[in-house]
Amino acid sequence: MTEATRHTPGTPCWVSLMVHGLDATQDFYNALFGWEFEPGPQQLGPYVRALLDGREVAGIGQLPPDRHLPIAWTPYLATDDADETAEGIRSCGGTVAVGPLDAGEAGRMAVCSDPVGAVFGIWQAEAHHGTAAAGPPGTPVWNELLTYETSSVGKFYRSVFGHEVEPVVSADHDYATLHVDGRPVASLRGAGAALPRDRGPHWMTYFEVADTDAAARLVLQLGGQVLSPPRDATAGRLALVTDPEGAVFTLVRSAASDAG
Incomplete structure (x- = not known):
């Protein structure tokens, strides 16, 4: 490389x-x-x-x-x-x-x-630089931190990694984006008491799919679970699922891919 x-x-x-x-x-x-x-x-x-x-x-x-x-x-x-x-x-x-x-x-x-x-x-x-493809179906396209509140934890990531933390001003949502060189690279979502007790604060990986509904059905057929059925959101069509051992991840058909 x-x-x-x-x-x-x-x-x-x-x-x-x-x-x-x-x-x-x-x-x-x-x-x-x-x-x-x-x-x-x-x-x-x-x-x-x-x-x-x-x-x-x-x-x-x-x-x-x-x-x-x-x-x-x-x-x-x-x-x-x-x-x-x-x-x-x-x-x-x-x-x-x-x-x-x-x-x-x-x-x-x-x-x-x-x-x-x-x-x-x-x-x-060194020899391995990381993910070589991001965007096509089957690749990780986004990471989001689900946490109690974004302000103090945002300061941690800014201090350690130099992230610019850009809060979304909203009375309803506690949400911020982490930027590197002016480019968004991850997001922080403060869920407060709504955070799942069994998992606590955790990072969530979004994987691109061609069809969220079909992929969610396939997860069930393969022995996984659908925790939150497909729904439309700003980022695209999302479903929250787990693999058979319980690893949670999000399926997304990105809004950008629909536009394309």
């Missing part, structure tokens, strides 16, 4: 999922998104990279049998120095749970959480 493909620090550059049943999970996402798989770095146990038309879009790893962590898609934010960023996370009230450690020749990573407990990763790219 060329230097031009390197993600600007603070930009979501990868999504990864840790599960108990790696083979069954690959079957689910292959059927849902058309992903194919190749082995990735094995530092944290068995791990595969998902490919779409030969381009890397996501990673899936296998948890040790005795680890009972929440099964969740985790976004990774790009950094030029994982160790320095990890120190910044700690000094700003976050936690570094794993790493920083080298993932073979691919890069250096850590798994962290913000001050209210939402888990995310950081990625210092």
Whole structure:
């Protein structure tokens, strides 16, 4: 890959999922998104990279049998120095749970959480720069942090990653967008008491699909769940679903793709 493909620090550059049943999970996402798989770095146990038309879009790893962590898609934010960023996370009230450690020749990573407990990763790219395709059906197209309120947590991401935080002024919604170099890269949504108690604050990955309704039906057929049926929103047509192990994600047919 060329230097031009390197993600600007603070930009979501990868999504990864840790599960108990790696083979069954690959079957689910292959059927849902058309992903194919190749082995990735094995530092944290068995791990595969998902490919779409030969381009890397996501990673899936296998948890040790005795680890009972929440099964969740985790976004990774790009950094030029994982160790320095990890120190910044700690000094700003976050936690570094794993790493920083080298993932073979691919890069250096850590798994962290913000001050209210939402888990995310950081990625210092070497050979592997992250998601190579974003936009076509089957690719991650957006990440949103669901949290209690956006103001204080927005300051954390601004302090650690240099994000510009742009609140949406509204009496009804607590919502802000994170920008890097003037470009929106992720969003923050304050849900207050409406945040699901069993999950707490968490990052949500949106995956593009050609047809939200058909994809939601397929999720059910494949053993997943539909938590919130398809509906029209500003971003496009959305459905909130889980895979068979309970990892929550959003299906979206983006409004922009309809316009196109």
